Amino acid sequence: MSVEQQVVAIAAAYREFPLLGSRNMIWVTAQLHLLFAGFVLGVPIFAWICELVGVITKDLRFDWLAREFTKLLIAAFGTTATFGGVLLFLLVALYPTFFNVLTEIFYPTYFLYAGLFFAETTALYLYWYGWDAMAHRKGLHLTIGFLLNLTGTLLMMIANSWATFQMSPVFVSESAGVWRKAWQVVNNFTWMPLNIHRLLANVVLGGFICAAYAGFRYLAGITATDRERYDWMGHVGNFVGIFAMLPLPFAGYWLTREIYMYNQQMGITLMGGFLSWLFILQAILIGVLFLGVNYYLWLGLAYRTQGAERYRKFILAMLVTLAVCIGVWMIPHSLVASMEEAVKMGGTHHPLLGVLGLMSAKMTAANIMILVTFISFLLYWRANREETARWATAGRIAQVVIFAAAIAYVIWLGVYGYFVPVIVRIGFSVNQVLAVLATLAVVTVMTTLMLRNATLVGTMQWGRMPARSQYVLILMAADVILLMSMMGYARSASRTHWHIYGMMRDSSPDAFSPSLGDASLVIVACSVIFCLIVSFIFWVASLPGRAPVRAILAAQEAAGREAEEKVAAQHKTVGKIAAQLEAAKDAEVST
Amino acid sequence: MRNTFLKAFMVVLLFFGAFAVVAKSIPSTPSLPPEETLFEVAAIKTKQDIAMAGQKIFFGKGQCALCHSIEPSASYRCPPLRGIGAKLTRDALYESLTKPEAFIYLDYSSDPPKPFSARMPQVTKPPIGLTENESLAVVAFLQTLGGEITVDPSELTSPTPVAASQRAGDN
Numbered sequence: 001m002s003v004e005q006q007v008v009a010i011a012a013a014y015r016e017f018p019l020l021g022s023r024n025m026i027w028v029t030a031q032l033h034l035l036f037a038g039f040v041l042g043v044p045i046f047a048w049i050c051e052l053v054g055v056i057t058k059d060l061r062f063d064w065l066a067r068e069f070t071k072l073l074i075a076a077f078g079t080t081a082t083f084g085g086v087l088l089f090l091l092v093a094l095y096p097t098f099f100n101v102l103t104e105i106f107y108p109t110y111f112l113y114a115g116l117f118f119a120e121t122t123a124l125y126l127y128w129y130g131w132d133a134m135a136h137r138k139g140l141h142l143t144i145g146f147l148l149n150l151t152g153t154l155l156m157m158i159a160n161s162w163a164t165f166q167m168s169p170v171f172v173s174e175s176a177g178v179w180r181k182a183w184q185v186v187n188n189f190t191w192m193p194l195n196i197h198r199l200l201a202n203v204v205l206g207g208f209i210c211a212a213y214a215g216f217r218y219l220a221g222i223t224a225t226d227r228e229r230y231d232w233m234g235h236v237g238n239f240v241g242i243f244a245m246l247p248l249p250f251a252g253y254w255l256t257r258e259i260y261m262y263n264q265q266m267g268i269t270l271m272g273g274f275l276s277w278l279f280i281l282q283a284i285l286i287g288v289l290f291l292g293v294n295y296y297l298w299l300g301l302a303y304r305t306q307g308a309e310r311y312r313k314f315i316l317a318m319l320v321t322l323a324v325c326i327g328v329w330m331i332p333h334s335l336v337a338s339m340e341e342a343v344k345m346g347g348t349h350h351p352l353l354g355v356l357g358l359m360s361a362k363m364t365a366a367n368i369m370i371l372v373t374f375i376s377f378l379l380y381w382r383a384n385r386e387e388t389a390r391w392a393t394a395g396r397i398a399q400v401v402i403f404a405a406a407i408a409y410v411i412w413l414g415v416y417g418y419f420v421p422v423i424v425r426i427g428f429s430v431n432q433v434l435a436v437l438a439t440l441a442v443v444t445v446m447t448t449l450m451l452r453n454a455t456l457v458g459t460m461q462w463g464r465m466p467a468r469s470q471y472v473l474i475l476m477a478a479d480v481i482l483l484m485s486m487m488g489y490a491r492s493a494s495r496t497h498w499h500i501y502g503m504m505r506d507s508s509p510d511a512f513s514p515s516l517g518d519a520s521l522v523i524v525a526c527s528v529i530f531c532l533i534v535s536f537i538f539w540v541a542s543l544p545g546r547a548p549v550r551a552i553l554a555a556q557e558a559a560g561r562e563a564e565e566k567v568a569a570q571h572k573t574v575g576k577i578a579a580q581l582e583a584a585k586d587a588e589v590s591t
Numbered sequence: 592m593r594n595t596f597l598k599a600f601m602v603v604l605l606f607f608g609a610f611a612v613v614a615k616s617i618p619s620t621p622s623l624p625p626e627e628t629l630f631e632v633a634a635i636k637t638k639q640d641i642a643m644a645g646q647k648i649f650f651g652k653g654q655c656a657l658c659h660s661i662e663p664s665a666s667y668r669c670p671p672l673r674g675i676g677a678k679l680t681r682d683a684l685y686e687s688l689t690k691p692e693a694f695i696y697l698d699y700s701s702d703p704p705k706p707f708s709a710r711m712p713q714v715t716k717p718p719i720g721l722t723e724n725e726s727l728a729v730v731a732f733l734q735t736l737g738g739e740i741t742v743d744p745s746e747l748t749s750p751t752p753v754a755a756s757q758r759a760g761d762n
Contacts, residue, residue: 171658171712175692220595274622281614471602478603482610497624502654503719506624513622520614524607531603535596 013097014508022094023510024522029090031488031526032533033083035205037159038198038484039534040080041152042206043069044124046240048145055138065233069210070128075537077124095508098499105172106162108182113158116151123148153199160194161186167495168262169503189262193255194491200251203244205480211237212477213538215470218463227463234465234473235300241476242293242377246440249286249366250433257426259494266501270494277516278490280332283362285483287326290369292476294322297376299469301383306458308383318372325365325372333357355418363429364414367436368407374440375403378447385454395450399443406439481530485523493519632724632747638731638740641747645732648725653714655729661736669711676738684730688714688721723748 017025047066054062091099103110127144134141168189172181214234221227260267269275298315301308331353355361389395410432417425495501497511505511513519635641649655658669679687686693691711714721714729721729724747731742 173692174713174716216595216599219599220592274619277617277619280617281610284613285610471599474599474602475606478606482607493622496622511624515621516617516619517615518621520611523614524611527607528604531600535600 013095015094015096016509017090017094021510022090022508026087026090026094027489027492027522028526028529029083029087031485031523032530033080033087034488035481035484035526035530036076036080036083036533037156038202038205039209040073040076041149041156041199042202042204043073043076043209044127044145044148044152044206045203046206046210046237047073048142048149049240050236051138051145052142055142061229061232062236065210065236067131068233069206070131072537072541073124074128075540076534077121079533079537095499098504101500101504102162102165105165105185106182108178109158109161109186113155116155116158120148120151120155123151156198156202157191157195158186160198161188161191163491164188164190164194166498166500167259167266167491169500190255190258193251193258197248197251197255200244200248201480201484204241204248205477205484207237207239207241207244208473208477208480209237209534211235211241211473213237215473216538218465218470219467224463229462231304231462231465234470235304238293238296238473238476239377241480242373245289245293246370246374247437249370250437253363253429253433263501266494269496270490274513275490275493275516277332278486280330281516281520282483282486282490283326283329285479285486286366287322287329289476289479289483290322290326290373292472292479294318294373294376296469296472296476297380299465299472300380303464303466303469304461305380305383306461307385307456308379308458311379311383314375314379318376321372322369325369328356328365329362329369331356331361358418359429360414360417360425363432364410367410367432370436371403371407371410371439374443378443381447382451382454384456384458384460385451386457387450387454389450389452392450395446399446402439402443406435409435478527478531481527482523485526485530486520489519489523635744635747637744638742641728641731641742641744642735642740643732645725645728645730646735648721648729649732652719652725653721653729654719655714672733672736674737676734676736678737679733681730681734681741684733685726687711688726688729 014022016022020028047069050062050069051066054060054066123144127141127148130141130144134144165185165188168191170184170188172184176184211234214230214237218227218230218234221230256267256271259270271279298318301311301315333354387395413428413432417428420428493513496513497506498504499506514522635644660671661673663671663673675684683694691713712719715723715726727742727746731740734740734742
């Protein structure tokens with residue numbers, strides 16, 4: 001092929017999208033599709049858990065909550081599919097050669113995907129429209145909900161295989177059959193870690209979006225009942241978000257480790273190359289998230305929970321610990337420095353901060369933040385209860401010892417990691433994670449047992465949280481959306497100038513990776529568009545059952561008048577009785 | 592309700608804006624793709640020229656270095672190639688590239704023994720898609736690893752230029 005022919009072939013391989021450019025168009029569409037896909041996968045998991053809890057505890061509020069969120073799925077499902085369709089059209093139109101190659105490799109999975117999509121749609125319709133019909137057959141309804149989540153997760157896994165193959169392609173054997181070949185490319189190095197990471201992240205997104213929605217409704221709430229209901233809803237959303245978030249750093253670490261194992265160069269590009277500062281931004285966003293989660297729990301201790309006074313003294317220590325850990329996590333390993341600065345510093349690595357910029361210190365900080373957040377939750381969990389178990393005191397002491405031992409072990413491994421070879425240090429991270437997970441599991445079981453038959457020392461006063469707590473909920477959802485958009489970019493940009501890493505080069509004019517600042521603008525644009533569309537979906541979903549505000553206010557006023565009249569009538573009756581008693585007394589005295 | 596939405600949305604926008612400002616303040620430059628090198632068959636005069644072209648393909652379009660190292664290394668997934676030019680004949684090298692399933696040991700753990708699937712891709716097929724000339728050039732490069740180059744410039748079939756790096760249009 002001559003040079004001229006090659007130029008013609010490349011021109012045929014790509015088409016230009018006007019104004020925005022092909023790459024930006026694909027980027028924004030793919031990111032929005034991903035965010036919506038995360039939403040429609042995370043929310044049913046969240047709803048299903050709520051429904052299950054409702055069935056087990058017989059608390060009807062959980063059923064209401066599950067239903068409230070499943071309602072949103074119908075609109076969000078269509079939006080997700082629309083973005084998926086647009087993405088497909090754009091890929092076929094703008095990157096035809098690349099799409100042909102992907103199709104050649106993955107076409108058997110397309111049929112599976114289509115079949116699962118039908119199955120998921122059917123399950124969703126049955127789950128939503130059959131809610132009332134199956135009100136007395138909750139087992140069946142929950143099974144359909146489970147199938148909805150299962151098909152959704154399998155769909156996500158298939159789509160993940162296309163994305164991860166681009167990152168970590170595997171060569172297929174020619175002699176293998178069609179399905180075996182398909183399985184070989186699907187089961188690539190980064191597929192399973194990304195599946196786990198996205199599954200957890202979707203639940204986090206579902207939980208925090210639920211909490212943000214509740215926060216907004218709380219702020220806009222007209223009646224006290226509204227505020228009570230949405231305060232509780234925000235609490236549940238936050239709770240689900242936190243619990244899915246705690247193992248997320250471990251899943252992220254596993255994914256990065258697999259990337260390094262697959263191709264060290266890609267790992268270096270990601271963590272030590274031009275994308276390394278992106279992870280400082282990630283640390284800031286995760287730091288904000290941890291602070292937000294803890295702050296919300298502390299506000300709950302201060303405003304919502306009677307009997308929590310005895311735990312407030314720990315808040316300052318936890319805040320300081322979190323701040324120090326976030327500080328460590330944010331420290332970069334190498335600095336962008338001029339030659340003079342580098343000479344003065346003795347290199348691009350700061351003598352002190354450069355040490356804290358290593359993964360050993362960051363993993364230690366992340367693990368301690370997880371433990372502190374869990375302690376916050378634990379305090380909130382038992383704030384208004386008094387354990388009655390005979391072994392409660394011993395149990396509390398044991399928990400303190402477990403936490404202290406876990407923190408000491410995590411720090412010790414973090415420090416010791418500086419004195420051993422890299423490969424041993426990486427192994428230490430696994431030990432740190434296992435220690436933290438074991439602590440979480442053991443303490444949760446212990447607390448559950450200790451709080452069995454506990455006496456209430458105060459009530460939960462729903463609807464009393466200050467407005468700032470609700471803005472925290474909204475900001476946490478925004479933070480998670482931003483994080484997901486940013487890490488989507490990181491994963492994609494780690495391929496640098498390859499459509500399929502090491503296999504198929506990007507020869508288009510957009511083959512470069514933009515600077516972090518420029519990328520952040522697209523990331524923010526994706527996040528803003530997503531927030532706007534989600535707000536629109538919430539608004540649309542609220543239309544059918546929405547009573548006019550004036551009517552509610554009028555009803556409230558009428559109810560208030562009625563109550564006042566009732567009280568006045570009662571006063572009148574009491575006055576009459578008192579007068580009669582007085583008269584009877586006088587008569588008795590005179591006789 | 593509308594005011595609450597506007598207020599909440601402003602808070603979110605401020606947060607996003609703060610993020611963009613921080614991200615923009617970090618000094619960073621775009622990451623540009625490496626330049627593609629072209630070489631022409633017409634310019635190849637000696638066996639050494641073919642081997643050099645093959646070396647570029649080995650580390651570029653051929654993506655051989657994604658799995659194979661030259662020296663033994665624990666971080667690579669496939670056998671190192673130091674001395675491969677002495678171990679295998681030219682025909683065996685060529686066959687390994689173009690028919691990787693041809694000589695492969697049977698898996699005796701199953702009864703009856705069945706063939707292993709080769710992990711080595713057929714380099715003449717997409718997405719790698721080496722041309723005949725490029726495959727011969729890789730063979731010549733592999734022969735330099737302990738052997739003697741036997742690929743002659745006269746064997747290159749076409750006088751048209753050959754890209755050393757992967758071009759999407761080739762697929």
